Amino acid sequence: MTGVRGISSPESSVVFSRQLAVALTAAFFAAAPLRAQGIPAPESVLGFHVGQDSMIASWRQIGDYFTRLAQASPRVRVDTLGPTTQGRPFLLVTITDPANLARRAAILAGQHQLADPRTLGPADEAALVARQPAVILIDCSIHSTEIAASQMSMELAWRLATDSALGAALRDVVVLLVPSANPDGVDIVGDWYRTQRGTAYDGTPPPWLYHPYVGHDNNRDWFMLTQVETRLLTRALYREWFPEVVYDIHQMGSAGTRMFVPPFADPVNPNLDPAIIAGMNLVGVTMASALLDAGKTGVAHQERFDLWWHGGARSVPTRHNMVGILTEAASARLASPFCPSAAAIRQPARGVNYPAPWTPGCWRLRDIVDYELIAAEALVRLARDQRGAFVQRFVAANRRAVEAGRHGDPYAFVLPADSGDAGARAHLANLLIAAGVEVHRAASAFTANGRRYPAGSIVVRMDQPFRAHAKDLLERQDYPDRRLYPGGPIVPPYDVTGWTLPLQMGVPADRILQPLDGADLVRVDTVTTPTGAITGRGDIVLLDNRANSMITGAWRALAAGATLQIAPRAFRADERDWPAGTLVLGGGRAALESAARDLGFNGSAVRRTDLPAGGPTVRGVPRVALYRSWNASMDEGWTRWVLEQLGVPFTTVADSVLRAGALRQRFDVVILPSESDSAIATGRREGTLPARYTGGLGTAGIAALRTFLGEGGSIIALGQASRFAIARLGAPARVSAVAAEGGEGGDLGGAQAGSRENVSRFSAPGSIFEATVDQTHPAASGMAPSAAVYISAGTMLEAGPTSRVVMSYPADRSPLLSGFLEGAQLIQGKAALVDAPVGAGRVLLFGFRPQHRGQTHGTFRLLTNAILYGAAAAPAPTRGAGSNATGR
Ligand SMILES: [Zn+2]
Secondary structure (H helix, E strand, C coil), rough: CCCCCCCCHHHHHHHHHHHHHHHCCCHHCCCCCCCCCECCCHHHHHHHCCCCCCCCHHHHHHHHHHHHHHHCCCCCCEEEEECCCCCCCCEHHHHHHHHHHHHHHHHHHHHHHHCCCCHHHHHHHHHHHHCCCCEEEEEECCCCCHHHHHHHHHHHHHHHHHHHHHHHCCCCCEEECCCCCHHHHHHHHHHHHHCCCCCCCCCCCCCCCCCCCCCHHHHHHCCCCCCCHHHHHHHHHHHHHHHCEEEEEEEECCCCCEEEEECEEEEEEECCCCHHHHEEEHHHHHHHHHHHCCCCEEEECCCCCCCCCCCCCCHHCCCCCCCCCEEEEECCCCCECCCCCCCCCCCCCCCEEECCCCCCCCCCCHHHHHHHHHHHHHHHHHHHHHHHHHHHHHHHHHHHHHHHHHCCCCEEEEECCCCCCCHHHHHCCCCCHHHHCCCEEEEECCCCCCCCCCCCCCEEECCCCHHHHHHHCCCCEEEEEEEECCCEEEECCCCCCCCHHHHHHHCEEEEEECCCCCCEEEEECCCCCCCCCCCCCCCCCCCCCCCCCHHHHHHHHHCCCEEEEEEECCEECCEEEECCEEEEEEECCHHHHHHHHHHHCCEECCCCCCCCCCCCCCCCCEEEEEEEECCCCHHHHHHHHHHHHHHCCEEEEHHHHHHHCCCCCCCEEECCCCCCCCHHHHHEECCCHHHHHECHHHHHHHHHHHHHHCCEEEEEEEHHHHHCCCHHCCEEEEEEEEEECCCCCCCCCCCCCCCCCEEEECCCCCEEEEECCCCCCCCHHHCCHHHHHHHEECCCEEECCCEEEEEEEECCCEEEEEEECHHHCCCCEEEEEEEEEEECEEEEEEEECCCCCHCCCCHHHHHHHHHHHHHCCCCCCCCCCCCCCCCC
């Protein structure tokens, strides 16, 4: 968050305006006749009409437009919340009556009081409900190929600024407009579109991620807050504005209904307030009514977008008692028309959820803009008509949440100070705080549930307004067993079925079933990790690898010239027992000391140990290649992000690099992110993209990886890539079962389909499983005997005769910890992580994703352990003349 300006900074909009004014080209001014009341229409600044075929405004143009609109209209204010990942300004546009802009500080203060009514008396509440405007936030184009809303935002703002009826409505409504929740992506997609326009590849999506790290998963980040854009908007939502309605505008595939509007689909998450669900239904039906009144067709309710999922831009607000709205318009081909045959369109029959089927024809960017404008304006008018009801509903739901928490089930969650990774515990607490949840620290030890908790334990009380958000993240999910038809498969979730953060992050959290009357609790605004140290004397530093910050410390020591050995068995040093898997570092003491101090971990320095030499040893920083296909793999982006966060350097390699071979001269370890066998092996089909992006690894790339293994290199195959490694690289293991498809659908950019091996299928669409760990294997360094692993398009493995199982699912019980599982018998006793030797090298086969969406802090170290083990496992045959000092 460094360098990010708060939205209340009065300078921010001025600074942004000046930068953009300088950047404006004379051409735009020359083509800029001013219209209605001297307020510029979008076309006068852009030089084309919003939604015009083949035209996508760049982020610079969008910023220019809003700056000029704010200069001309007393209803419009532009703030820059901060820089995006690539440094573009992230914009929040406030549109309301000038009198509301003048009393903005008082409105913000009122929103704070509505969000926490515990100190609000009945008379003050009535006064607030009488005077607060309804606050609605409209969020455009978080998914950048769903480009229409970013363009539509300019026309919506212009209409709000110039239309007299809408202007009158703005006396009772504050519209917070986010022209794009991913500004970088507007240009990533727009630049690609303009390059391909008029070619054979016109309208194709780009072959890389449209968010620099996480692509489509930027809308899976709303509780984990890994990305800067998520954090900026989260602050505006849950620390500043507390809007009563959050409307998130998306697009879906081209061939179905024209626009989904709520009501959402079942199942309903148990933590949602019923009145908020009714509010969502009300808004959706109002939008549909406006669309049908305007003669629009193809409007659908209750499509597959459910009320179970947590983590999206519309689903996190619902756990803050805000009305979370999603619409999904059918897509064109970016800005090019989509003109299908009637037979290509699949839509439901006429019914109560689909009263007006669409007559197939051409579908254009402008059609999407029109639908979205109608829906957004219907929301503004509804908020005007029902201002008091919206405000009252929000404050009443916040009161109900506090009251529910006072009745227990549970009263609180406690994160004990004496168990787990202190850094991960602080991280989890800070995620809750950032999303507006109250967090307390125990000033002294206390007893609850018959257990003694030490001072410093974190307490999350449930008697607070945003209880639903905290509870849903801290408890285990139990996805309802509903069937598509009797005896048939489950009704799949829209996204995932489980997300329990204490499990994913390896942070124990206890449900407290009695009031915490005796505890001395202090509310905290941030949780910090105590300073750490390397204590003792000697040249050998021992780290138990139980804290993720130790990973960063180990890599810094390797960069400073240390040698790292992973203890192959338990041992003694300076009168103390150390477990197998301990990181034994020779040299690099100064680097370790400064890392321990900065990052908050502890290590011990000793003169000697009884550990024999010859265990897996790493000298210098491992040379890691991270494979990036042209499939815009989100898992690649997450892997890159996690490695960067941990301070583990790597080189990104494309198909062409792997096909060129000679990999062993450059790398010790190659990481294959989770993609299907065909996505890696054959990639994009010829003719679907320019030739350099098609064909995948091909036979040359596969042969080069086999040679790399033969020469002692190591490959880490994550998730579905384990199937590729078994099928194509000869890793000695077998796929015994894979997850059935379903869930994690996404809208436009959903997860790729699994490959079609002839294997058994279980159902676990995004669930958390228990796995048993062989702590004596180096790849398990720092892990407890039992671990929680995230299963997403999961793969069950069986080790071959020469392989070794590192992690497996319990043989005697269901492994399910959170979410849903059908087919436990296909999983019990199966392997989760296999060390599979090939030639002089090896493949580490992960049947799960240890870095899933940047959430699984509890298993990040399995990835970095695999890198260390892979780099140490076999010596390089010969090094070329140019080999560098980090080699072995
Ligand atoms: Zn979307």
